Amino acid sequence: MDKxxxxxxxxxxxxxxxxxxxxxxxxxxxPIQKPYPDGAQLLPLPEPDFLEDHQVSFLELMELRSTxxxxxxxxLTLKELSYLLWCTQGIKMVxxxxxxxxxxxxxxxxxxxxxxxxxxxxxxxxPGLYRFLAVEHALLPVKLGEDVKxxxxxxxxxxxxxxxxxxxxxxxxxxxRMEYYFGGRALQYLYLDAGHVCQNLYLAAYTIDTGVCAIxxxxxxxxxxxxxxxxxxxxxxxxxxxxxxx
Numbered sequence: 001m002d003k004x005x006x007x008x009x010x011x012x013x014x015x016x017x018x019x020x021x022x023x024x025x026x027x028x029x030x031p032i033q034k035p036y037p038d039g040a041q042l043l044p045l046p047e048p049d050f051l052e053d054h055q056v057s058f059l060e061l062m063e064l065r066s067t068x069x070x071x072x073x074x075x076l077t078l079k080e081l082s083y084l085l086w087c088t089q090g091i092k093m094v095x096x097x098x099x100x101x102x103x104x105x106x107x108x109x110x111x112x113x114x115x116x117x118x119x120x121x122x123x124x125x126x127p128g129l130y131r132f133l134a135v136e137h138a139l140l141p142v143k144l145g146e147d148v149k150x151x152x153x154x155x156x157x158x159x160x161x162x163x164x165x166x167x168x169x170x171x172x173x174x175x176x177r178m179e180y181y182f183g184g185r186a187l188q189y190l191y192l193d194a195g196h197v198c199q200n201l202y203l204a205a206y207t208i209d210t211g212v213c214a215i216x217x218x219x220x221x222x223x224x225x226x227x228x229x230x231x232x233x234x235x236x237x238x239x240x241x242x243x244x245x246x
Contacts, residue, residue, distance in 0.1 A: 009187070012184035012185075013184050013185045013187070013188055014184075014185075015185070017183070017184060018182060018183035018184050018185055020183075021179075021180065021181060021182065021183040022179070022180045022181075023097065023180055023181045027180075029097045029098030029099075029180050030098055030174070030176045030177050030180055031098065032094065032098055032099075032100050032111070032135065032177075033114075033133060033134060033135050034114055034131075034174065036131075036133065036140050040140055040141075041141065042133065042136060042138040042139065042140055043125065043130070043138060043139040043140075043141070044136075044137070044138045045078065045081070045082035045085065045137050045138055045139065046078060046079045046082040047082075047137065048082070048086045048090055048137065051079065051082060051083050051086065052079070052083075054083075054207035054208060056206070056207050061203060061206060061207075064206065065202055065203060065206055067202075067211075067212070067213050067214065068211020068212060068213060068243075068245060069161055069211075069213050070161075070164065070211075070246055071161075071164045071165050071166065071211060071241075071242075071243025071244060071245070071246065072243065072244045072245065072246045073121070074121070074166075074243075074244035075121040075122055075123050075166060075244075076121065076122045076123070076166045076167060076210065076242075076243075076244065077122070077123050078122060078123060078124050078125060080208050080210070081119075081122050081125075081167065082137070083204065083208065084167075084169075084201060084204055084205060084208075084210075084242065085115065085132050085134075085137075086103060086137070087103055087200050087201070087203075087204035088103065088104060088115070088169070088197050088198075088200045088201050088204070089102055089103070089104065089111070089113065089115050089132065089134050089197065090102055090103040090134065090137070091134050091135060091137075094135075095109055098110075098177065098180065099111075100134075102134070103200065104193070104196045104197050104200050105193075105196050106189075106193045106196070107178065107181075107182065107189035107192065107193060108178075108181040108182060108189075110177050110178045110180070110181055110182075110189075110193075111177070111193075112173050112174050112175070112177035112178040112186075112190060112193070113171045113172065113173055113174070113193070113194070113197065113237070114131060114132075114171075114172045114174060114234075115131065115132040115134070115169060115170070115171055115172075116129065116130070116131050116132075116142070116169075116170040116171075116172060116227055117129070117130045117131070117132060117139070117167055117168065117169055117170070118130075118148070118149070118152055118162075118167065118168040118170070119139075119166075119167050120149060120165065120166055120167065120168075121166035121167075121243070122166060122167060125139070126141075126144050126145075127144070127145070127146060127148060127149065128141060128142070128143055128144030128145055128148045129141075129142040129143040129144075129148055129152060129227075130142055142228075149163070151226070152226055154219060154222045154226070155218055155219050155222045155223030155226050155227075155236075156168075156215065156218050156219065156223075156239075157217055157218065157219065158215070158217075161213055161215075161241045162241060164241075164243060165213075165241035165242055165243040166210075166242060166243040166244060167241075167242050167243070168239060168240070168241050168242075169198075169201065169239060169240045169241075169242065170223070170227065170236055170238075170239045171194055171197055171198075171236070171237050171238045171239070172224075172227060172229055172234055172235060172236045172237065173190045173194075173234065173235055173236075173237045174233070174234050175187075175190070175232075175233050175234065175235075176233060178190055178193075190237055191237060191238075194237045194238040195238075197238070198212075198214050198238055198240055201240055201242065202214075205242055209244060209245050210242055210243065210244055210245065211242065211243060211244070211245045212240050212241070212242045213240060213241045213242075214238065214239075214240045215238070215239040215240055215241065216238060216239075218236065218239055220235070220236065223236045223239075224236055
C-alpha cells in the first residue's frame with residue numbers, strides 16, 4: 001500500500017480530527033434506509049416472529065463453521081432466506097438520530113449497509129436482483145429475468161461459485177450514514193461492520209444446512225456500476241455466496 005495514502009487515511013481517522021461531525025453540529029441525520037419508488041411491488045418476507053428457532057450447540061457451531069465453495073442444485077425456501085436476512089440485518093429497534101439496533105453490532109448503531117441480493121434458487125421467487133428493505137422486512141425487485149445472472153457476472157471473479165449458489169449477498173455502504181457520526185473514521189468502521197454482518201450469515205446459514213463463501217475480491221467498478229452506485233457516496237464493501245450444502 002502507498003505509505004503516503006496510508007498516513008493520510010490514518011490522519012483523517014484520528015478522533016481529534018473528528019470533533020465537528022454532522023451529529024455534533026446537530027444536523028439532520030440521513031435516513032436509515034434508501035428510499036424506493038412509490039407504488040413499488042414489494043415481496044413480503046415471512047415475519048421474524050414466525051421463523052423457526054433452530055437449536056444448535058454453540059461449541060459445535062464454532063467448531064464446524066467453515067467456508068463452503070460448492071453447492072447443490074437445491075433451492076432455499078423463502079422462509080430460510082427471510083431467516084438469513086433477519087440474522088444479518090434485521091431491525092430490532094429504531095433509535096433517535098438515524099440509528100437502528102439490529103441483529104449485528106455496528107459502530108454508533110449506524111448500520112450503514114444496504115443489502116443487495118442476486119437470487120437464483122429460492123422457492124417462489126423469480127430470479128433477479130433485489131434489495132432487502134430491512135424496515136419493511138421485504139424484498140424490492142431491482143432487475144428481474146433469466147438474463148440478470150449473466151448481466152451481473154462481470155462484478156465477480158470466481159464465477160463457478162456465483163453461478164452455482166442459490167443467493168449472492170452484496171453489502172453496499174451508504175457512506176453518509178456512518179460519516180454523520182464519525183467523520184473521517186467512517187471508512188474503517190464500515191469494513192469492520194461488514195465483518196460482523198458476514199459472520200452472522202455464516203453462523204445462521206450453518207443452522208439450516210446452507211453453505212457460505214465470503215467474497216472480498218470482486219470487481220469494484222463493475223459491481224458498483226451494475227448496482228447503480230456511484231462508487232463514492234455508495235459502494236460495495238463485501239459479498240457472499242450461499243447455497244444448500246451438497
